[in-house]
Amino acid sequence: MGNSAARRQSVSGGNDGGLRNVSDLVEKSRQGMGEKDYDKALSAYTEIVCEMLAQRALCLIHMEDYPEAVVNCEFALHFKSGHGKALIRKAKALCKLQRMSEAKACRAVALPYLKPEDLELFEVGTLFGLNDGTAPPKQSNGED
Secondary structure (H helix, E strand, C coil): CCHHHHHHHCCCCCCCHHHCCHHHHHHHHHHHHHCCCHHHHHHHHHHHHHHHHHHHHHHHHHCCCHHHHHHHHHHHHHHCCCCHHHHHHHHHHHHHCCCHHHHHHHHHHHHHHCCCCCHHHHHHHHHCCCCCCCCCCCCCCCCC
């Protein structure tokens, strides 16, 4: 089994600051289930899945497995089409794959879902030559 296939089947934990709200979301989903508020539970579970897939895509980008990163982003976007981190990470992976028109379109879709000072938005803009040499924005914990 190749590296990508093995990673699809593996599950691992980590201590990433970007996942700090997952335990809150788990609690919210359990509360929704207990209250039989299935819309609330489903919404929380959806956000958990999207956060995990977006974080997984970030790992894959760092490992330079861009095709698999795109797949993970697409899975996240299946559940939540406006997930900003999944969109911008997909744009970054597509750019690294030299699929520039798709990457630019994906970045454009991501813009309303991200803050202008988002570091990943700046990084992708740099890949497209959109930044004018200005310093990247400051972020407190690096990766959300």
